[in-house]
Amino acid sequence: VRTVAGVLEAALSRLFSETVKITGAGRTDSGVHATGQVVSLITACAMPVERMELALNSLLPADCSVREIRIVEDGFSARFSAIERTYVYAILNRTQRSALLERYAWHVARPLDLEAMQAAAQQVLGEHDFRSFCTPSAAGSADDPASTVRNVTRLWIERRERFVRVEVAANAFLHRMVRSLVGTLTEVGKGRRRAAEMGSILAAGDRSAAGPAAPARGLYLAGVRYARGYDSYDEPAVFCRRPTDA
Amino acid sequence: VRTVAGVLEAALSRLFSETVKITGAGRTDSGVHATGQVVSLITACAMPVERMELALNSLLPADCSVREIRIVEDGFSARFSAIERTYVYAILNRTQRSALLERYAWHVARPLDLEAMQAAAQQVLGEHDFRSFCTPSAAGSADDPASTVRNVTRLWIERRERFVRVEVAANAFLHRMVRSLVGTLTEVGKGRRRAAEMGSILAAGDRSAAGPAAPARGLYLAGVRYARGYDSYDEPAVFCRRPTDA
Numbered sequence: 259v260r261t262v263a264g265v266l267e268a269a270l271s272r273l274f275s276e277t278v279k280i281t282g283a284g285r286t287d288s289g290v291h292a293t294g295q296v297v298s299l300i301t302a303c304a305m306p307v308e309r310m311e312l313a314l315n316s317l318l319p320a321d322c323s324v325r326e327i328r329i330v331e332d333g334f335s336a337r338f339s340a341i342e343r344t345y346v347y348a349i350l351n352r353t354q355r356s357a358l359l360e361r362y363a364w365h366v367a368r369p370l371d372l373e374a375m376q377a378a379a380q381q382v383l384g385e386h387d388f389r390s391f392c393t394p395s396a397a398g399s400a401d402d403p404a405s406t407v408r409n410v411t412r413l414w415i416e417r418r419e420r421f422v423r424v425e426v427a428a429n430a431f432l433h434r435m436v437r438s439l440v441g442t443l444t445e446v447g448k449g450r451r452r453a454a455e456m457g458s459i460l461a462a463g464d465r466s467a468a469g470p471a472a473p474a475r476g477l478y479l480a481g482v483r484y485a486r487g488y489d490s491y492d493e494p495a496v497f498c499r500r501p502t503d504a
Numbered sequence: 505v506r507t508v509a510g511v512l513e514a515a516l517s518r519l520f521s522e523t524v525k526i527t528g529a530g531r532t533d534s535g536v537h538a539t540g541q542v543v544s545l546i547t548a549c550a551m552p553v554e555r556m557e558l559a560l561n562s563l564l565p566a567d568c569s570v571r572e573i574r575i576v577e578d579g580f581s582a583r584f585s586a587i588e589r590t591y592v593y594a595i596l597n598r599t600q601r602s603a604l605l606e607r608y609a610w611h612v613a614r615p616l617d618l619e620a621m622q623a624a625a626q627q628v629l630g631e632h633d634f635r636s637f638c639t640p641s642a643a644g645s646a647d648d649p650a651s652t653v654r655n656v657t658r659l660w661i662e663r664r665e666r667f668v669r670v671e672v673a674a675n676a677f678l679h680r681m682v683r684s685l686v687g688t689l690t691e692v693g694k695g696r697r698r699a700a701e702m703g704s705i706l707a708a709g710d711r712s713a714a715g716p717a718a719p720a721r722g723l724y725l726a727g728v729r730y731a732r733g734y735d736s737y738d739e740p741a742v743f744c745r746r747p748t749d750a
Contacts, residue, residue: 291604323601362741
């Protein structure tokens with residue numbers, strides 16, 4: 259299977275003439291866009307970073323690119339040093355689908371009730387057990403359950419022209435957590451579930467209590483935050499402008 | 505060759521159980537995005553338009569979609585009744601290219617001087633002979649020259665975050681006219697040409713006087729205007745929000 263990590267490691271290994279292993283801040287399933295992904299690696303190469311950026315992007319295929327390279331302190335890990343990840347989910351909310359956005363947004367034809375979705379989102383904020391919103395394998399086995407407690411620090415839903423944009427940040431995410439949250443919030447937006455149900459879905463601790471996962475194509479790993487200020491953020495191009503005061 | 509027109513005619517012919525020929529408002533070369541394209545056709549089918557829209561989009565492949573269908577008066581032609589076409593050109597203006605935007609914007613690494621580009625654009629506004637900004641075949645032969653006079657009613661350049669967005673409207677366009685204008689304006693933005701040169705390029709009446717054409721991938725046929733109010737407009741998704749007061 260061709261993966262972004264594999265493509266990147268191959269280009270880096272060629273650039274540095276040594277075998278390079280990378281560590282990514284967040285996992286992205288097939289079809290998910292990693293616009294704000296951060297990876298870390300160790301190399302003996304002393305090339306200036308500006309030259310490294312240009313050389314790497316010229317070695318990478320058209321569907322993979324690097325925005326910036328930085329030198330970091332010893333012990334830094336893109337994964338373990340991260341204190342917050344931000345995902346953005348794009349819903350195209352109008353009657354007709356869009357050919358150009360086919361791979362970049364989820365098309366939901368029925369007008370979504372944003373107030374209801376925002377009310378539901380309020381109940382998810384903060385530290386909770388998100389077992390109901392992840393794939394069963396992420397919750398571990400009955401003998402050896404994994405901790406499924408996560409801290410959602412931001413869950414912001416807004417309309418931007420023909421889109422509904424969902425932004426969710428947490429210390430870390432479980433597998434399929436964002437897509438399960440968005441899928442369930444969308445059921446609230448369609449009037450199929452009441453906003454007040456979110457609390458009982460969380461309390462159930464059972465994946466079947468929540469709605470289906472939203473498709474991968476609308477999901478973007480937009481940003482990663484670090485204590486030492488190596489933050490990344492790249493708004494999906496379908497939105498382009500950031501909210502002016504959010 | 506697979507074309508949008510061909511794909512659309514095949515789906516319409518299937519939907520209406522008759523051979524359908526469409527007329528498009530504007531030609532789009534391979535790689536150009538036709539977000540605001542309008543086509544007209546004649547059919548005996550009396551299906552309600554809402555059902556027609558849903559049925560047509562379900563027959564079309566994922567990379568082709570229709571936003572709206574309207575019933576128009578006799579004699580209407582998407583092409584001949586159009587009084588103005590609007591094209592939008594997307595330039596990704598930052599050091600590093602973007603994998604996700606590869607097919608949707610032209611990457612120009614050098615920072616562009618927008619004031620110089622705007623000054624150059626001023627000289628193009630209005631009615632001129634655009635022979636210098638079209639493919640030679642569009643200008644006809646020496647024995648039988650075609651009219652290359654067009655009226656540019658709007659040429660607006662602005663920065664939107666990492667993008668430079670060029671919007672150009674005219675009564676009609678010559679083949680490659682927008683891409684030749686954008687390519688030349690970009691040379692001004694890079695400091696390779698002076699803004700004041702635009703007048704002499706127009707006066708030269710010679711394609712070689714202008715800069716190279718910008719690539720097709722950044723170009724969008726965004727809108728078409730009609731005297732009877734059947735206007736279309738669809739901002740490319742890479743920008744999403746329209747200027748608030750432009």
